[in-house]
Amino acid sequence: MITEIYCVSGISGVEDHVFISSGENVRLSCNNALSDCKSKTTWIYYYSFRHSGTVALITLGIKNKDTEIHERLSLESDCSLNIKNVTEEDYGLYNCRQYVNDRQQGPDADVLLHVLHVSPSSSSSSSSSSSSQTEISPGRSVTLSCQLYSYTGYSCDDWVSSEGVELLWVNQAGVDLKTDSRYQISSSSSDQDHCIITLTTTLLNEDDNREWRCRLTHRNQLKTSVRYTVKYSAPVASTTLTPVRSSNSEKTSSRTTAAASTQGS
Incomplete structure (x- = not known):
């Protein structure tokens, strides 16, 4: 594509x-x-x-x-x-x-x-945030880091204020997750002047098929996005976030699906 x-x-x-x-x-x-x-x-x-x-x-x-x-x-x-x-x-x-x-x-x-990339990390895994696969399980905290890699020479704050470039974590309905106290959303700039927004939450059993999207907007116009979907199957022993490419009318570029493994007898 x-x-x-x-x-x-x-x-x-x-x-x-x-x-x-x-x-x-x-x-x-x-x-x-x-x-x-x-x-x-x-x-x-x-x-x-x-x-x-x-x-x-x-x-x-x-x-x-x-x-x-x-x-x-x-x-x-x-x-x-x-x-x-x-x-x-x-x-x-x-x-x-x-x-x-x-x-x-x-x-x-x-x-x-400019490239938008999301990487997961989890309290139940020793994997770093740059890993493409992270073991998780319900009840554990998971963090998704969404980073905009840019070659502008500006700091992220300057770029946001002057050009209206913004990163948002939203749910499947497009609602900003900052409005939900269950999610901790934080923004920062790396040493390379990259924009980063992280989502941290504790996974619940009802998160089966839950989708979160990191959106990149410019002056309130959607440019591209990455989505993560968690999927459980009962009984749940552990889950794995693995990247699966996907796209839709909102320019969603990739999907990560959590494929559950069954508990051994």
């Missing part, structure tokens, strides 16, 4: 900003593309705002096979860059340049890719 590109003006002076959830496929447009452009196109990736790290992903239409990401890349006939199965490590600034006879034609086309 190729996601739609959302253009947001005003952030870091870059015209195109793409919001995507991890696990999705994405297309980044080269707005200055020439006709018959594939052999003329170079895509450069800036992966560290603080340290100016760069790597050439595609040079004059040829993929750089020395990069870990190369197997997930493809170049379209319009010179847009496709990335399959986006991970949180793919966020950053992508730059498209066109060359004819070794001379650059036109300005650079810059696209900022």
Whole structure:
């Protein structure tokens, strides 16, 4: 599935900003593309705002096979860059340049890719919050960490106040879980200026098929979301959160289903 590109003006002076959830496929447009452009196109990736790290992903239409990401890349006939199965490590600034006879034609086309990712942790497991699978059981506390990985150079607070970018945990009906005292919701910024919002709650037996969604909105418009669904089967001994990809009309990018194991005799 190729996601739609959302253009947001005003952030870091870059015209195109793409919001995507991890696990999705994405297309980044080269707005200055020439006709018959594939052999003329170079895509450069800036992966560290603080340290100016760069790597050439595609040079004059040829993929750089020395990069870990190369197997997930493809170049379209319009010179847009496709990335399959986006991970949180793919966020950053992508730059498209066109060359004819070794001379650059036109300005650079810059696209900022922002990635939304959710990871679970549980008091009943020694797994870290970055684990893709966490053992849980009813009566235990579980924490879901939703993080927006962004390459803006701004702090999360500045970005939220200036551009109206917001992360929310909501239930299946879309109600903000901050209104329910059962859930502890907290927001923070990491050292890398990433936005983080965590949901912590104690699982109940009636949480069977309960769904929680982390939503990313920009000026009150939904851009992308990730959902987690817990499912029990009786008798419950333990449950496991495992990622299952899914999508819907709300741009939900992935689903995590808790598959229960039966209790041994």
